[in-house]
Amino acid sequence: MSLIAQFADHLHRPVPTTLRRRAALHLLDWAGCAVIGATTPVSRLLSNILLTAPQGPCAVIGRADGVGPEAAARYMGALGNIYEMDDVDKRARLHPGPVVIPAALAAAQANGADAEALLTGIVRGYEAMVRLGRALGDAHYRYWHSTASCGTIGAAVAVASILGMDRDATGHAVALAVTRTGGLWETRNDPRSHAKQVHNAMAAGDGWLAAVMAAGSLRGPGGILDGKEGLFAATAGNADPSLILSGATRDGWCLSDISLKPWPACRHAHPVIDAALALLDRLGQTRLLPGQVSSIGIQTYGDALRFCDRPVPGTVIEAKFSLQHSVAVTLLGGPPPLSAFEPAAIADPDTAALRTKVKVAVGEPYESRYAARFGARLAVTLSDGTLLVQEQDDALGDPENPLPDDRVAAKANTLMRAAGMSVNEVDRLTEECLSLADDGPVRLSWPVRIGEGVQ
Known part of the structure; x- marks a missing residue:
């Protein structure tokens, strides 16, 4: 054959x-x-x-x-x-x-x-x-x-x-x-x-x-x-x-x-976003203040740098493909929403200043594990000299670090609401999608009128 x-x-x-x-x-x-x-x-x-x-x-x-x-x-x-x-x-x-x-x-x-x-x-x-x-x-x-x-x-x-x-x-x-x-x-x-x-x-x-x-x-x-x-x-x-x-x-x-993505950025940026969130959680804080950070170091795999080494993003898509922007908006604001990669966030002075403090490099074990695993190491030096290090072996949403089903549904609901769908419309479309698993009809109620997205 x-x-x-x-x-x-x-x-x-x-x-x-x-x-x-x-x-x-x-x-x-x-x-x-x-x-x-x-x-x-x-x-x-x-x-x-x-x-x-x-x-x-x-x-x-x-x-x-x-x-x-x-x-x-x-x-x-x-x-x-x-x-x-x-x-x-x-x-x-x-x-x-x-x-x-x-x-x-x-x-x-x-x-x-x-x-x-x-x-x-x-x-x-x-x-x-x-x-x-x-x-x-x-x-x-x-x-x-x-x-x-x-x-x-x-x-x-x-x-x-x-x-x-x-x-x-x-x-x-x-x-x-x-x-x-x-x-x-x-x-x-x-x-x-x-x-x-x-x-x-x-x-x-x-x-x-x-x-x-x-x-x-x-x-x-x-x-x-x-x-x-x-x-x-x-x-x-x-x-x-x-x-x-x-x-x-x-x-x-x-x-x-198959992995499911929780954040509105290139998948290669997700390990550093997850590492930044884990670091904030360790500190018991929802965000860092701009003046608290002296420098940021990222070690990850080569393709992450090839696609996402953009210290000065100028557009929405460049911000989504920027390790520097992704880690900056996360450290300054917590879990990044859709708006974290929009023009206002790109131009924000605090975010722009923090991006300049980020250095990126290929490092182990992330390079040798790739592409079976998407990982990164984040090292944040605070202004008082304290060094904080966070290892992220697998991005959230990978099979090794799965995104719970309810968070998948919540993500879809958030995107639909951001598009201007009503709560009833969102609930109906969600139910129609999931009911297919129980032999529901192949009839999805797509919105006829949708608003302007945040992009």
């Missing part, structure tokens, strides 16, 4: 009920991220382009009328990552929810699928996307936005599952999806770029299309992953194809390994 055929066989295993229940929680987490994302200027630009086709069976945020499944997958696929609060697999270093879930929802609504089929498709889509990301490894992640480059495959597998496609057709859906993969990290070097959202939109929509094409008997190249001119050869010099089919997971499925 070809690698793709073996992969398709792996993906067709029965999905346990416990994993479908977990998938419903991830759907709620994504829903909160997508609703707040829909309040932003980039979402309106995308809606003007992606939601112009005739009406269809798929509900989307901000519209009373439904749209077609491809338009729904693309538009909703763009929304979940905007606020940087989407779920993440730390070993693959990608965000499955924002791509897999919109494609799965579009397929389920367009084809009248039930909740079991939807959640099963989500679990399988996560499995495909995460396993490919882990197999591609460091050389791929160095240049490629893995959420996009692997997301097309995750979306295709989720849709193929919902459509009831057999192993052979699923393999061809994967092959066709791989031929459309893309998304380069150069987008993070231009603060004006909207390409990160475009990457996700294209991955969700192209994955949906690849599955539909395979269902219509179109075929893809069987060696597209490991062939001499395939994805591994072209984009990942140190790829480990064995990780497509093997590699330890908590219960046999990658969904159990």
Whole structure:
């Protein structure tokens, strides 16, 4: 059997009920991220382009009328990552929810699928996307936005599952999806770029299309992953194809390994945020005063510096990708809300002054443990000479340091309320998401009118 055929066989295993229940929680987490994302200027630009086709069976945020499944997958696929609060697999270093879930929802609504089929498709889509990301490894992640480059495959597998496609057709859906993969990290070097959202939109929509094409008997190249001119050869010099089919997971499925993010910043900044909060807790204080701090030292892993060493952030997205800003706002204000990364917080004189006192470096054991573990060491020297050191082995929300289910729901509720939804609207959408685990209807009450987000 070809690698793709073996992969398709792996993906067709029965999905346990416990994993479908977990998938419903991830759907709620994504829903909160997508609703707040829909309040932003980039979402309106995308809606003007992606939601112009005739009406269809798929509900989307901000519209009373439904749209077609491809338009729904693309538009909703763009929304979940905007606020940087989407779920993440730390070993693959990608965000499955924002791509897999919109494609799965579009397929389920367009084809009248039930909740079991939807959640099963989500679990399988996560499995495909995460396993490919882990197999591609460091050389791929160095240049490629893995959420996009692997997301097309995750979306295709989720849709193929919902459509009831057999192993052979699923393999061809994967092959066709791989031929459309893309998304380069150069987008993070231009603060004006909207390409990160475009990457996700294209991955969700192209994955949906690849599955539909395979269902219509179109075929893809069987060696597209490991062939001499395939994805591994072209984009990942140190790829480990064995990780497509093997590699330890908590219960046999990658969904159990996925982390949920409590803070509105790049995941690489979360260990230092958690360390700062733990330090405040040790002191019995909710915040430090600006004059109390003489210097701050951060030791962490190399990718955290590569993505998030920004001592002077100038925009919201740069602040979310700044270790210096993340630790400063946390030490000065406690658990960082959405507003902690907004222009007013960036320009705050006390925050700006504290950022200048932060030094960052790669350190052990964080570098050698990465990417299996996301950790950091925070050393704060107070103005009286006292040295406070806090080690953070695992970020909050990782499987080793899990975010409780009620906090996941509270996070989604907070994001929905920040988007302008009423309490009743929030409660209804929350219940609709979670009730899918008990075979509730695949009918989510997206807000038709939403406010301006804090971004």
